[in-house]
Each structure stands twice: as structure tokens, then as C-alpha cells.
Amino acid sequence: MKNQIFYICLLLILLNTTMASAQLTVDADIRARFEYRHGFGNLFPDNADPASFVVQRSRLNIGYTEQRLKLFLSVQDVSTWGDTRQILSNDGNDSFALFQAWAQVYMDEKWSIKAGRQVISYDNQRIFGGLDWAMQGRFHDAALIKYKDDGFIADFGFAFNQQNISSEGTAFNILGAFTYKTMQYAYLKKKWENASASFLFLNNGFQKFDIINNPDGTFNRQTTGTYFEFPIESIKFSGSAYYQFGKAAADIDLSAYQFSLEGSYKPNKTLYALGFELLSGTDQNGDNKNKSFFPLYGTNHKFNGFMDYFYVGNHANNVGLNDLYAKMVFSTGEKSSFLLKGHYFAANADLSNGADKYLGTELDVVFNQKLMKGVTLNLGYSHMFAAESMSLIKGGRPYDNTNNWAWAQLSIKPNLITWDNKKTILQN
Template identity: 35%
Template sequence: MKKIIYLIALIVALSCVEATAQMTISAEVRPRTEFRNGFKTLTEDSKDASFFTEQRSRLYLDYADSAFKFRVSFQDIRIWGETTQIFKEEYGKTFLSEAWGQYYFTPSLSVKVGRQIISYDNQRFLGGLEWAQQGRRHDALLLMYEQNKTKLHFGLAYNQDDDVPEQAFLQAPGAGYYSVGGSYKTFQYGYFNKGFENGSLSLLAFNAGYQNPDTTVSFKQTWGVVASKKLAGISLAGDFYYQTGELGKNKVNALLAGINATFTTPVTPLTFGVEYISGKDDDDTSSDITAFSPDFGTNHAHNGYMDYFYVGPANGSVGVTDLYLKTSFNVAGGALKTNIHQFMTGSTQLDTEGQELSKTMGTEVDLVFIKKLKGGVVWNLGYSQMFASDTMEALRGGDKSALQCWAWTMITFKPTFFTSK
């Protein structure tokens, strides 16, 4: 704690020295209480529901002058009650959320290096995952060109273990081996975005390297196109991603494609959309990976809030076709978001007798009430329910006839303590 206080004092002092510098100290406290009974996968009557409160607490330190920007963000994530009331030490859950600096060669050209959020467009493939209390961060370097309505970014990262002493870690057989599960060893990407009068176009080329058990590295490429356009009161948006390359010795050949249209009505906007994410057929005996993986996206924002798909290990290689309707109503001084999803498999799946299962997996209804309170405080109240099919039960287990629901409430405080002039 003393180190944090010293760092705050140092940055405040620096902001006083440079007249053109600006210093901001802000924070966030966000407790979320959840009732889970069929969240992420089907439950059954013999299983108890869970009820808990998880809290995120953050402290942001931002500094900027004419030459560079700088941010350090500290974060604490915990479940209420997991630490005793009186303690001398606890398991560490306070850690660095962000720590980066951005240097400007010119007003349009900069380099950003450090622990940072990488998020683009609808966050389908690259997103901050801020719904999750911990969020998603990358240790990376970005070269960024931004002028008018044009963005051109190049990013790279290289990850390494530190589970052996430094001397052996730097110079030894296998010193370059990366053993952190679920993460890439290296990536390189290029991102282009162009804004137009009534729309935008984004292009992404992302190359990720994953460590193999034999110390080699396999590379998977993801190519993406994201576009939007407004036409005569209708907003159209779509995205297409294709994955190729290899994972281990398996070839990758997978895709994601989605399109939606938003219509403005006198009562409420209506968004109709469909998204297809490829899976792997049960009768496909090849070693090819045909199930698309939105590896670094904010997946909670897509395919239903109950997180049945692409959050954690859920859904395996089944894939999904998602038909959805989204709208929002003004209610009691706030907004009531209403989403309905019809889920089908993104591949051919078989039952235990080898017969093809129906593609229909179920229908999910999501309701979220959002209200802004005094002082910029935001309150959320949500309820979701899954109406599962026989196919969902066959693929996931559980009991589709049991009540499959999720309820939650969250309040967010984001005060700014200090801003220099």
C-alpha cells in the first residue's frame, strides 16, 4: 500500500512541474450479486443454486503531457466473505490491471507499450472483457497511426515464463519454453479502420503462436472484416472472420459470419440478426480443427448473457447458429434491454445411438434494467432464462425440464478524486 501512495505522490509532483501536463486520479468500485441456477450449462433438481457477491475495486492513475500518456491501474477482485474479518495475511488478489506508456512521435503517430487493453469494433475477436470483474489484458507493444477517420495499428507480443532462476531462465536448454496454459506465446497483428460519413470498415490480420509440448510453436491466423452502414433509417452491421494455420499438427479451417439490421420505430429500436460460428461434425473423422474460436473477444456480449457459448470451456466444438432480436424500452427513468436468442448447433451432432440430433438447442431470454443514479452511479438489474431442448440436454447433460435461470444486480461507483489543470 505504501508503494501505491508513493507512486501517487510522485505523479502529482510531476504534474505540478510541467505546466502542460495533466494528472487524473480516479477509482471504481463494482460489486455484483448473482443467483446462478443453470448458468453456463444446464442444472438439475439435485443440484443447489449458487448465490454470491463478487466485487471489483480499481484505482486509476493517469498522466499526460504533450509528448506522452501514461496509465497505471491497480485492481482487487474478491468474493464477499472469502477473507476472515481479522487476518494478518491473505491470498493475493490485488494486482496490476494496466501499466502502459504511449509516446507520440507526432500528433498522429505513437507507440504504446506495456500491460494494456486491446479492443476493437464490436469486441468479437479482440475485446477488453470488462464484464468479467478481472477483465482481459495483454503485455504488448502497439505502433499506432491515427488521423481524422483513419486508424492503422500494428501490434506484437512475446511471452515468457519466469518459473526458474534468471540465469537458467535466460540461458539453458528449453529456456524459451512457455508453459502458461490458455495463452499465446507470441502474436503479431495489423488492424485498419476507416470511418465514412454513414459507416465504417475494419480489417484485421492476427497471427498467434502457441507453444507445443515438444517446444515447437504452431501458428494460427485469423482474418477479419467488420463493416457498418446506415441506409434510409436502417443501420446495417456485419462481420466475417476466417481462421487458418495450425494448432499442434492439426490444420485449422474455421469461420464466423454475422449480420444484423436495426430499425428505428416510434416506440423502440429493433435489431434483427443472425450469427454462424462453425463447429466440428460428429461424423468428421479428420484431425482438422473446423470449430471457430473467438479467442480474445468479449464473448459475454454475444450469444446470450447466460454464457453458454465461448465463455470458459462451454460448448466444446459444437459451434452455434444464433438468431436474435434485441430492443430497449424506456422504463421508470431507465432503460430495459430485452434480447431473445434462438440457438442452433453450428455442426452436425449425433446421439449415443449414432442418430442425428435436432439442430435446435434452445431459446434464451435476457432482461437488463439500467438506471443512472445521482453522481454518475449506475445500477443494473438483470434476469435471464434458458428454455433448453433435448439436443441441449444431450450435449450438455443436466435436466432441461428444471428451471434454468440467472439473476443478478450490480452497482458501479466511478469517482474522480483529482484532476490537475
């Protein structure tokens, strides 16, 4: 309750700001999604029932801008319909949270400092992304030094994480998939008329413990590479190449790579695209170092199939992936579109006992309909046609059961208030 009071007080302070050059916006983000899961994220086991549920995100975004200052606050509740018993005096599932809270101070027209809890997202969101598909999203507690001038940007990011205030030591005991203790990165990007290229160098430090679980310094993982876009006549190409090195764990060396290339063509209102992505892996028969690339803090749901069999909380330190895909997006009306996408999956590294590297084929279908301003309906269906070798990377589960997933999502994102130059406008 104290947190809610704090956010309300902060909102009132912003609403009463009287600076003539300031602007205030208040937006809502209400999203409800029904899902039917029968093999989502993993092969469906024998003698099990499919899962169904509705999950909802209720988010309030407050943005404030004046000549040399930007503030942004975002609070949200993420819950499953029915997870809180009716007529309780409080929300027992502790689903209310601070999603973003940052300030950006402009030193001059080119340089600024941005600090606080924030989304960090670049390029196609493969390494850094907001993960907006997940209701809770992804944020970083970080400080950024930013430069922007004439089609060129440079960001330098820094983070140091602790689980609480302490008078002794800096042990970081919060465990999770690639939850870092320290982070430093440099991101550079140059835009031309029809092309762009970026460069990223990222270092993550993770807490290390000795054999009796005492803190023993950190081990570090580095990721560096590029993302690019350029046209050749009517075909637009985009791609990336990254290399990871350092440590996969405290005592395990890492050497891994990622490479992708996509070509797209859009005559009239229909988009056609063909592409592939290679993510290196470690042989199941044994290897002298870890060769498994992991895309870290990106929006991984948008890659390698919507059924999330790869790199969405899984497939770390595994055999990698070769993903060949084709997609088509076409208009079905003035405010609607239809996506059809197919993936051919194969292991990048060798499977045990010389098994076939082919893992399976996935088909994704998504329909999008804009109902009115700020309101969108999305319908989706995906089917995984798993090969026998898929069992070798999914815990031995049977590959020949039906594996499919269906969902329906309603997104409502209205602008509630726009305040500019002492004028307040309420949006219907």
C-alpha cells in the same frame, strides 16, 4: 505489500508533477454484483443446490497526459464477499493485482508507440475486447505501433510472453484457454461520415511440447476478417466476417469461419434490432479437420446470450453455433432503460446420431437505472429453455431442469482528482 508500496509511490510521483502542460486524472471504479445461479453457463444437474454470492471489484485508475506522452496505471482488487477471514494481518486470497500499466509516446502528430500491460479493444469487441463484464477484465502485455490521420487508423501489435526471467530456453508453461506465447497483428480502420470498415489480421503462436513434454517450438493460429457499419435510410447495419486457419492444436489443422449481420432501427427513444451470427463447428460424428471457430480475446459475454452457454470459457472445438436474435431497448424514464432480448440457438455442425440441431431459446431482461452522476444500478434476469440436444454439448446433463440466472449490480465510478495546468480539483 511491496506491490502496494510501489503503486502508492508512483501515485505520489505523478501527483507532484509540475509540468505546466500536463494533466492528471484519478478515477475510482467500485462495482459489487450479487448473482443467483441455477443453470448459469451449463445445464443445472439433478440433486444440486443453486449458488449465490456477491463479487466486488475495487479499481483505481490514474491517467497522466502531457504534450507527447500518456501514462496510465490501473490497480484492482477482485474478491468475493467473505473470502478473507476477518482481522487477518494480510489479504490471504492474493486478490490485489496490476490491471494496466502502459505508456504511449507520440513521435509526431500521426505516429505513436504504446507499450505495457493494456486493454486491446476494437469494433464490437468480438475478437479483441476489454471484457469489462468480468470483474478482473482482460489485458495483454504488448507493444503497439499506432498511426492515426483523417479518419484512418492503423495499429500493429506485438507480444512475446514468458512466465519468468530465465538464462536458458524460452519454454512457456502457462496453460489456459488460448493463452499465447507470441502475438502479432495488424488492425486497419477507415471512418466515413456515417459508415466505417475495419480489417484485422492476427497471428497467435502457442507453445508446443513433444511426447515427453519437452518444449518443441510453436504452432500458430491465424484469424483474419472485417467488421463494418453502414446505414440504409433509417436502418443501421453492422456485421463481421472472419476466417481462422492454421493449427487448432500442434497436430490438428484448422479451417473455421464467423459471420454476423444486424439491422437496427431507432425511432424516438426505442431501439429495435434483429440479427444473426454463424460460428462454424466440427461434426460430432467426426471430421478430417477442426472447423470450430473461437472468438479468442473478445468480450464474449455480450454475444450469444447473457447466460454464457457459448464461448465464455466453454464451447471450444465444439459444434459451433447459429444464433438468431431480436432485441428491444426502450426508455422507462429520464435516467432508466429496459432491455429485452431473445435468442434462438442451433448447432452449426451435425450432432451425433443425427440429433436435432435446435439447442434452445434464451430470454434476457436487463433494467438500467442511473441513480446519480457516476452511480448506476443494473438488474438482470435470464432464462434458458434448453432443448434435448443441448445435453449432447453439455456433458450429458439433463436438459429439462429449470435453468435461470438473476443478478443485481451497483457500479460507482467517480472522478476523484482532476489536475490540469498546476490546478488541483477535488471532486465530491
